[in-house]
Amino acid sequence: MPVNATEPSDGKRADVEHEGADSDEPSLPINELFYSLQGEGTLAGVPSVFVRTSGCNLRCWFCDSYHTSWEPTHARMTVDEIVAEVESYDANHIVLTGGEPLVHEESVTLLDRLSERGYHTTVETNGTIFRDAPIDLASVSPKLASSTPTPETDPKGDGEWEDRHEERRIDVETLAALVDAYDTQMKFVVTDDGDLEEIEELVSDVRATADEPLSDTDVLLMPEGATREQLDETRERVAQLAMEYGYRYTPRLHVDLWNDAPGT
Ligand SMILES: C[S@@+](CC[C@H](N)C(=O)[O-])C[C@H]1O[C@@H](n2cnc3c(N)ncnc32)[C@H](O)[C@@H]1O
Ligand SMILES: Nc1nc2[nH]cc(C(=O)O)c2c(=O)[nH]1
Numbered sequence: 001m002p003v004n005a006t007e008p009s010d011g012k013r014a015d016v017e018h019e020g021a022d023s024d025e026p027s028l029p030i031n032e033l034f035y036s037l038q039g040e041g042t043l044a045g046v047p048s049v050f051v052r053t054s055g056c057n058l059r060c061w062f063c064d065s066y067h068t069s070w071e072p073t074h075a076r077m078t079v080d081e082i083v084a085e086v087e088s089y090d091a092n093h094i095v096l097t098g099g100e101p102l103v104h105e106e107s108v109t110l111l112d113r114l115s116e117r118g119y120h121t122t123v124e125t126n127g128t129i130f131r132d133a134p135i136d137l138a139s140v141s142p143k144l145a146s147s148t149p150t151p152e153t154d155p156k157g158d159g160e161w162e163d164r165h166e167e168r169r170i171d172v173e174t175l176a177a178l179v180d181a182y183d184t185q186m187k188f189v190v191t192d193d194g195d196l197e198e199i200e201e202l203v204s205d206v207r208a209t210a211d212e213p214l215s216d217t218d219v220l221l222m223p224e225g226a227t228r229e230q231l232d233e234t235r236e237r238v239a240q241l242a243m244e245y246g247y248r249y250t251p252r253l254h255v256d257l258w259n260d261a262p263g264t
């Protein structure tokens with residue numbers, strides 16, 4: 001269901017409580033909650049319930065979830081309300097995404113409750129924040145230099161987020177901690193050939209820092225594109241790059257199937 005998104009947020013707990021969220025109960029700012037197919041990564045095609053939190057610590061210029069980052073909106077739901085909504089769907093796989101779901105410590109509470117009920121959990125994260133939680137698949141998408149919003153690419157202002165995004169986007173220690181703690185896929189948004197040099201260097205740095213291995217088939221190249229038309233420009237080249245470098249290609253099934261319509 002599309003959640004009635006009313007409360008603006010910037011990745012911080014809102015200071016106003018709203019109907020439907022008891023102030024004593026753990027709650028999360030939810031932008032949307034829906035049932036679809038996992039569109040990305042090694043579980044692509046698996047029917048899944050998506051829980052999308054609002055608020056992010058980065059500002060990728062290409063963010064396909066603009067209303068969780070650049071202009072965040074949400075309704076506050078208690079963890080109990082979220083779990084009840086999840087349980088109304090006949091699915092075993094839950095994808096917690098955002099925005100950046102790990103900016104919220106209540107995401108751990110939600111993951112605990114889902115795990116207790118036997119759900120498989122995937123967390124889509126930008127890899128800048130580590131939290132100890134029952135995560136079955138950490139779907140980590142480190143943000144490359146090509147994601148940084150410059151005055152030319154900024155979708156909202158004049159590049160006010162450029163320095164903050166640039167300082168925060170990569171933390172090798174955090175990426176290595178995620179690899180060590182969880183079954184991890186590393187999913188890079190590729191805009192053009194120039195991204196591969198940074199990917200190779202970053203993968204090498206993470207391998208040097210982590211104790212657990214990160215195989216080439218756990219490194220995924222995903223074409224940039226929020227619409228079918230944009231993907232038409234990128235997907236074939238990114239597929240070629242995956243073959244050239246020996247990494248895995250991931251499609252964006254929800255864009256191919258439904259052109260990234262809300263609730264897909
Ligand atoms: C909206 S993000 C939310 C989770 C987390 N903040 C992150 O970036 O991983 C979900 C996924 O969409 C990807 N993504 C966002 N905008 C995209 C675009 N224009 N093209 C391709 N992938 C995109 C992100 O890299 C991430 O893998
Ligand atoms: N179908 C579908 N699959 C997805 N996999 C990751 C998504 C995300 O936004 O994190 C996503 C999404 O938005 N839709």
Ligand code: SF4
Nearest residue numbers: 056060063069099126
């Ligand atoms: S990190 Fe994820 S949610 Fe945040 S701006 Fe980038 S793509 Fe969007």
Ligand SMILES: [Mg+2]
Nearest residue numbers: 064065097264
């Ligand atoms: Mg998405």
